Amino acid sequence: MRNRWASFLFGIVAAAPLSFGQIAVAVSPTQERADSRPQGSRLEQSAGSPSSFGPLVRGESVASVEGAAGQEPVRRHVVVVVWDGMRPDFVSEQNTPTLWKLAQSGVTFRNHHSVYPSATIVNGTAINTGVYPNRSGILANHDYQPEINPKSSIDVENARVIRKGDELSGGKYIGVSTIAELIHNGAGKTAIATAKTVGLLFDRHAEPQNGQTIFAGDSTQPDAVTEIVKTLGAFPAATQPGERDAWTTKALVDFLWRNEIPAFSLLWLSEPDDTEHKTAPGAPAAIAAIKSSDDNLARVLGALDRSGGGRTRSTTDIFVVSDHGFSTIARSIDVPKILRNAGFDAVTELTGEPKSGQIMIVGNGGTVLFYVIGHDAAVTRRLVEFLQQTDFAGVIFTREPMEGTFTFDKARIDNQHAPDVEMSFRWTGDKNQFGAAGMMDGDWQRAAGKGTHATLSKFDMHNILIAAGPDFRRGQTDELPSGNVDLAPTVLAILGIKPATAMDGRVLSEMMNAPPLKSETQTIEATRKFSGGTWRQHLTISRVGTTEYFDEGNGTLQRQD
């Protein structure tokens, strides 16, 4: 039987023509070898020699961590820790001593990307599935799906919404299998603990035999939480994000890991996102919130060090990732009011029957979704022309091709649930009141001076990824583009699980045991002339093989004097 990891990599390379970039992974079917290694440890190397090319290239038998054939097989463990909203420029020896030290023993991916829109649930789903929003169907944190709620927008991770969505789609509310589902299909177990509601999307079926999932102090297996509450007390109030993170970390380490550390574990911390929304990037409280996530990471690493008589850490790959970056709001823009003043029938909630040409507006912080009822072409055209002449529009995407816009497929957000028009707000590299760069206009739901995200700003679209463990090189930095869509394919490759359908992301093999890869970057532009000036928007896209990463996008009306 072929080495599954090699064939998996080859499958990704062969799955689509590499018309754009360079060949991604130097692995070919001729590198097959007898598959005599134990299930669940596809990349066996002696712990501490992550740069070995052994398993993929030489084809010799490879010792397990115990070092001798015939001993108990060594399984790989993967632990993913998400620091919500963590920006790369705040990782330092002083701010994040534990993460800093972990990075010295592993790889820092210095050009890591969110998917667009750079919002939590969208990126949680990208991490969870390895595909872009167009294939997962999770296009925004809040969108409008009239078959689920005809009157107003929905929170896409709400339990009732998910249940309804799965009913309506025959179980395809998320359009592809999640990482947890793929691991369960391979008889592996998972432990998922998230301080925010995003956890339910990782394993919305939550069969007890597959492990436990806890999200925002809740679980689809209520008994699990009852027992935790007896020891840790009730899940803390929403006003105490740091306490919620500590509670969730203890739930994972002391309860979900009590009997065994499963193949895959996820811990999602709400900080620094929560505090950066209430303050701003660089605020003293936000720096303290970053330290609290570092303390929780230390608890996780300590538990791994103690587990299995000290052996578990050497068989565990740890990923620390953020879902998105962060910006500071320069101006809060009341888009519904501005559109109504311009004569549009624009609403955020329907009181009566929807009328053709009405616009349902759904704010997502740095991005706004516009649903034109009945897909009225004249209203859509007038709306786009209006937005292109404002001083707050950054990049405008449309369902149908239009002058001076990009179609949804350019950002991988083309899906049946997509709106008619989607706009990322305009942004700059200016500094905020605490000296942190990255200012943006934002929607009407938060005030100027506070933090938010979800635009195509480079400050929102770049986030952190640090990976350390037996399968990764040590003390390296990777300048090659990587992104949240790469997490699932990389984790599954480590665990030796092949997804049923190809993922959009790639295995981060260049920092494991494969040769370097190449990338290329391209900027696309769209323009439209008006009597008062020219609208000009751009989107910068990097590619490694067929995987695309959105670096940034912005736009402006250049006035003619």
Ligand SMILES: [Zn+2]
């Ligand atoms: Zn987030």
